[in-house]
Amino acid sequence: MSAIHLVINNNPHDLEIAPDTPLLWVLRDQLSLTGTKYGCGMGLCGACTVHLDGEAVRSCQTPVSSVGAKKITTIEGLSADNTHPLQRAWIAEQVPQCGYCQPGQIMSAAALLAKTPSPSDGQIDSAMGGNLCRCGMYQRIRRAIHRAAETAGKGA
Amino acid sequence: MAITRRKFVLESAVGAGAILIGIHFGEPLLRSQESDKAKKKAAPNPFDAYVHVKPDGKVSLIVAKSEMGQGIKTGLAMILAEEADLDFNSVSVEQAETRPDIYTHMGTGGSGSTMENFMPLRRAGATVRELMVTAAAAKWKVPKSECEVKKGVVRHGNSSRQASYGELVEAASKLPLPDQEKVELKDEAYFALIGHATPRVDIPAKVNGSAQFGIDVRVPDMLFAMVARCPTFGGKAAKFDASKAKAVAGVRDVFEIPSLGRGVFTAGGVVVVADSTWAAMKGREALDITWDRGGAASESSEGMREALRQAAQKPGKRVRNDGNVDAVFSNGAKKVDALYELPLLAHATMEPMNITVHVRGREAEVWAPTQSPDWVQGTMAEVLGLKPPQVIVHTTYLGGGFGRRYMADFPGEAAQIGKIVGKPVQLVWSREDDMTHDFYRPATCHRFVGAVDAEGRPVAWSHTLASTSIRGFWDPTAPAEEQEIGGAAQMPYAIPNVRLEFNDVSSAVPRAWWRSVENSFNGFVVESFIDELAVAAGKDPFEFRRGLLVKPVNWKPKNEDDVDPARLRGVLELAAKKAGWGKPLPKGCGRGIAAFCSFGSYFAEVAEVTVKSGNFKIDRMVAAVDCGQMVNPESVRSQTEGAIIYGLSAALKNEITLKNGAIEQTNFDGYDPIRIDEAPPIEVYLTESKEDCGGMGEPALPPAAPAVANAIFAACGQRLRKLPFQLKSA
Secondary structure, eight states, rough: EEEEEETTEEEEEEEEOOTTTTTHHIIIIIITTTTSSSSSSSSSSSSTEEEEETEEEEEGGGGGOOOOOOEEEEESSSSSSSOOOOHHHHHHHHOOOSOTTTTHHHHHHHHHHHOOOSOHHHHHHHTTTTTOOOOHHHHHHHHHHHHHHHHHHHTT | OOOOOEEEEEEESSSSSSSSEEEEETOOTTTGGSOGGGGGOOOOHHHHHTTOOOTSOHHHEOOOOOOOSSHHHHHHHHHHHHHTTGGEEEEEEEEEEOTTTTOOOOOOTOOHHOOOOHHHHHHHHHHHHHHHHHHHHOOOOOOOOGGEEETTOOOOOTTTEEEHHHHHHHHHSSSOOOOOTTSOOOOGOOOOOOOOOOOTTTTEEEEEESSSGGGGGOOOOOOOEEEOOBBBTTTTEEEOOHHHHHHSSSEEEEEEEEEOOTTTTTEEEEEEEESSSHHHHHHHTTOOOEEEOOOOTTTHHHHHHHHHHHHHTTTOEEEEESSOOOHHTTTTTTEEEEEEEEEEEEEEEOOOOOOEEEEEEEEEEEEEEOOHHHHHHHHHHHTTTTGGGOOOEEEOOOOOOOOGGOOOOOHHHHHHHHHHHHHHEEEEEHHHHHHSSSOBBBEEEEEEEEEEEEOOOOEEEEEEEEEEEEHHHHHHSOOOOGTOOOOTTTTTTTTTTEEEEEEEEEOOOOHHHHHHHHHHHHHHHHHHHHHHHHHHHHHHHHHHHHHHHHOOTOOSSSTTOOOOOOHHHHHHHHHHHHHHSSSOOOOEEEEEEEEETTTEEEEEEEEEEETTTTEEEEEEEEEEESSOOSHHHHHHHHHHHHHHHHHHHHHHTOOEEETEESSOSSSTTTSSOOGGGGOOOOOEOOOOSSSSSOOOSTTTSSTHHHHHHHHHHHHHOOOBBBBOOOOOOO
């Protein structure tokens, strides 16, 4: 057990925890931040995607001890009220079916747009290729990312 | 139309006694809104069951089906709101509690939720409206005919009096219930919600992490459990040493649970209970178990494939026999002979199986991501020695279903564990557990012999279907072909001599319903082989099919799942037109078409592919849909897109194989569904139809794979008869 300090969605947390525990399970089991999902435990599906200092990472492959001082953002911290351009676009395009993979999809998309405000289809494919959607909503995900890019570009 | 409820009765030897569980999964349910009324209980009081109006005017609509992404929470609520004349934007929609005494069939499957509920919920909504009007008219002492309703407010036209449902509900709910079968329904021409694209009510919570799936349930003082199961089916732990596991920080307990028998089909195993999911995983890794691998430890995919090939090439149980195919084959007509093979498949829902249970003496509370809360309740009650009403089952959101979450295995395990733990405990399956202990789509082999005459007309069609059948696994005494022949027995093309025969192949691998069930393989083989006959006849595959979809004068379906040739031709023509069938494509590109009816809905799909240096890419999918009366066209589109991608994952990539009795694929590396870069653009074209509601969760799937296979043939001349597709390099 180690004492670990984390900043998650701008809130500080002090935990006593086994240092090899993946960040995913710290979020879900210790802190009840269950928006970040378990899908495969091997970094294959992207359902557990969160941001560390704005970079998309797979929290199931991130030992909590490796986070250090980096700021963690989860789906719960993306916006207070569904107003992030991606969340608006996800609703406008009616993207989710079951919805289980969508927090990970949105977090991957948010990291993409932060660096590439107006991505091409090819850029979307390479940024989102690690996120599985078993409901097959890829076409809507692509459309929603383009829509969010447009509205963000207009300052909406 | 005659309706026969194809009730699938399972014998479940849970606990001491055997119980009979009826599930309606897979039944066609065509026109079920009008089906066997005699057997049905009286419709429940809609104020209890479906429409909860609070005195402050707030209205909750109750949905008694599971939401797994198909949009049923929105669709069924729309039906209620339409007839009750409610403002859909101001209602809340809630999940029903598991009350089989109120809701006759809570299982969500067989693409049946809308079909089953369309008329009952229209009547329930209309009954609420009727009672509100009656209450208002009595209050104002005016004739009911002078009252009108808009958005949950009753108005008297001749005065300015008005009253909201909130003000009227106390009086309305005390009135005698009218006969709901006779309550006046809206004229469909005035539908304001039904048939109009409506945003789904579950989506806002699914973009911010607040939607609660089963695995997200958090209860004070809860523990987490994982089970080590024998990798082979029918095996068990011979001995185990828990000392290292118990030394893992956070592990609370280790114990063994036995396998639950037929009907529930749990593997049994060694349970690790811990403070967190991670500690349970680490504890399970530290277990030292010697497995008794059981009697099926030598089963392999090679053996299964060979057994299926042999079974497909010998005479079987005759299921359909029109005319005399043998006479045609012996008279020198041009013959086409082909063998098709399809593998076992896993469901691989994004949310692995899980369930949370708190057993408190003579009561248990359960949070279940399930397609069958009533079956969960019955199964867990049996294991716990309780009566079903003592087991409170809350249905959460489901992170995908596709048939997997109909099963009662993980609930059975959770009941065993919860009884021992005595505290709230969440049973979590890892991805590996989920993939290696699924109930798999059967593996099949199909031998076809067809014949075309000198004029290019198909004159004979012989199909021998061999399958590791679902029924053969669940109930070896039942006719094994029952859940295997759908879509093959109804082969819709007008061919004078048609024969279908069936052979079962046994296996220890658990099998059950995978999205679209047997239509997933029969759609592929029927729509591929008709294409082969078109080629043999030298005809255009679209025109060939079109000419064979002939609706005889005065045609009426004899069975509930008979295919209306005119409706199938309708979608075939629509898909061909929208896809630009016949327009030239660049070299190396090809177009393929397939049309198929299942679950009461008609689909045709056109694929465009490019074949290049031994690889192919799907450039475009075009789908035409006739699912009868639509409730939410937005959901119809979304389900069409999703089912096509699900079908293409199986066509292009996925296969479950068996070695030494164990499943070889354990995670998304070995069983990788389609990803965004592989997903083609999909265009969906809807048909306005006043026919009865068809299902939408599954029927877009069967035509996807054959449309692509036929397109690949058109592009390069290779006929792909084995899934997943493997193109021979040029």
